[in-house]
Amino acid sequence: MKIQAHRLFYIITFIQFFMMEITGTTLILFIMNKGFSLQYANNLLIVLFISILLLEIPTGIIADRFGRKLSIVLGFICYLIYAVVFMLTDEFLLLIFAQIFGALATCLQSGALESWVVDHSDESIENIFATSSSVMYIAGFFCGLLGAVLASIYFVLPWMISIICCLSLIVLSIIYIKENHHSKFIKRGEVVEEKSVKKIIGSSINIILSNKQLWVIFIVGICISFSNSAPNSFQQPRFVGLSEHGLWIFGIIKTVYSLFMSLGGYLIKKLSKYYDDTTILIFSLLMLGVWLTIAGWFNDFYPVLVSFLIYEIGRGMYPAARKIYINKRIASDYRATILSLDSAITQIGMCIGLLVTGIISKNYTDLTSSQFPIQVSWMICGIAALLPIALLIKKEPQRQ
Template sequence: MYPVLIWGEHSQYYIGSTTNGGGDDALAVVEGRIVRISRQAANQRRCVMRQSIDRHKVRSIVWQYYLFSGCFTTALSFIFSTYSVFLIAKGFDLLQMNLVNCFFVVGVFCMEIPTGAYADVLGRRNSFIAACFVLSAAMGIYYMADSFWMCVLAELIGAAGSAFCSGSLEAWAVDSVKHTGMRGQLHSIFRREQYVVRIGSIIGSLLGGYIAQGDLALPWLYSSVGLFVLGIVALCIMREEYFERKQFTFSLSVIRTVIVESIRYGVRRKSVLYVVIFGSLITMCVQPLNMQWQLRLVQDFSFNTMGLSWGYVGISIFVMLGSFLSRKFMERVGNEKRALILSQAITTAGVLVAACMVGAWIVLPAFLVHEIGRGMIVPLKRAYMNKRIPSKQRATILSFDSMVNNAGAFIGLVVGGWLAKYYSISTAWIVSGVALAITIPVFLKLKNGDG
């Protein structure tokens, strides 16, 4: 028994099976006549046809992934270059500024797994669309905020939106591409997506810095409108052909099962847990720099909002450079684990130099160099994890990773804010650099379960 291909001049299709007495040929229709051709030739022709269709679908999916990632980041990035300055202008000190952001991190931590399970049960598309609308509401509240607790409310709503987004768009892209039959090349997709995201963040941050010259609150309004429009677009054009809606009950039993299975997988699979913990520690160490770079440029080097925007452009360019170099670095090192860990030696060196020096001519270049390492870790970590997690729980396991990552961010925010308030921003950065310098050799020695 073997498949029979009916292959015409303008059509080809599979119709069933037949017996050929042990031979190794098949029946086909060529110019209206039934002829025998080798089974190998028939399969090759069928594969060529399928590959042609798959390439078209893959191209469409990947471009949609780039479109949504880029536009989502552009809408968010109106606030990227002035976020800390905006909070300080509200009258917050360095610790209060970080504590406001802590509410966001705690909110994401609490909602990460449930919203990831929502994506697994009800669809990645629905999860991403929900993220756009919820984040739009959060940005609108921030635009109107006039107190610490109103900012906290905006952060908590934003945390829900961020949690809906976390892992959902990436999982949609990976599973949609794999649904076409394509295997491999995930690293190149994520690497190029980093370029798209950074270009979007450059455009958004420059516009945000320009808008903020008149009013530091206006970038939040622009971000709110942009996210709302993106949600409408995603609702109209985003598709999820591979997904079959699962039955959902008000008892949340399905989501509970997905959560338990995904956490169990993430914890028991040593190779996954290894990179999750490492990523969390890196996030903890760099969080003070995330929150304080704007203030250091304003206080030490007299930057205005447009200057901060161009500073963010520099950050984006160097992160893109790191993303570009990640593949070459991986090829040179020849081992996923070592490439992932050693890439952060660049981050460590940049942090320590920027922390210890005082002149703009050395602090700014060192700070930008540390962004190269941070740009390298994103595609390296994504490719590493997506090879090791099952499709059905992909969104939830990626959310589990993000949840643990946010736990590290929380610690970094509290410690970094306390050090900056009672000592100095430079002291907070020095502590971060030393912690990074300890983390790298420790994880090089640890076993990750599969080399």
């Protein structure tokens, strides 16, 4: 049975996001349950993102040289190793080992899956990425509450579900992802000659150096990755601590804000009919920066919750807006390599953000600790999201 490329992309996106988010819902709390502080949890995330930084370019070249399918399947296999090790061990060094495989999984999939669908689908780029964002957040709606409920019973249960999802993705990818022989490329139906690794690297560098808009989006990515660091890692202790309820409350919150993120993806579809991609990207940055700063300022459960939910609309808008912006400006032949470079560069912001906010929150050891370090971290991250807007205001004509 043949499945259209964009439909298969949506199916894989749904299962993949479900696989990651069912554990991500309680990841920080899971690490703390293993006996580590919030700073140690941040350090593990730093290992992950530094590994991504180092591995993105080589893995992007694998996808461009040897085929997207191989890269995607290897990525899911690496995630399987990561999940099994992370689930079973309480040793910090083994958790670091698991994070390296988690980074490999991210790198092998990041540019490859996007490149494959763009090259093999007749759907518009705007529709592909706006729809996939909505699909992700629908998956988040289901796995948010489920992950919290399962973790409240036994912390390992979400990881078991994640492993099952990963196995299904490996099988699905092997059977249904189709591409021509790995020595050639497909460019919207056109077969392109084989590219050597050296030529891929050289041409990718030339494209980047000649396109200032790519440098702008790289800088935007660094700032937003920095901005995402504290809200990603601190939202679990923030809401569970403020609510004074059990772990289940975060599952409900995660489920609700998945709907808000889905709304963000939907807004991108609507806005793309009336505004250019640069303007839409600016809108998403404003939503992120303003509302995260407000969420950091408040320290009561409901004001924080409301402002954070609005912030999540921006979180739903940004990935689709960013993907549309960058995919319109790079050639198909080198798409995976450049997308991997983009992902690698943006990890710099995440690593710096985790380091800075980890130092700020080093005294936060349990849910009864003062929320002040988290408040400061969120406000700093909110301001970081607003900084690159000035770079986007002066835009250049689009390059295909």
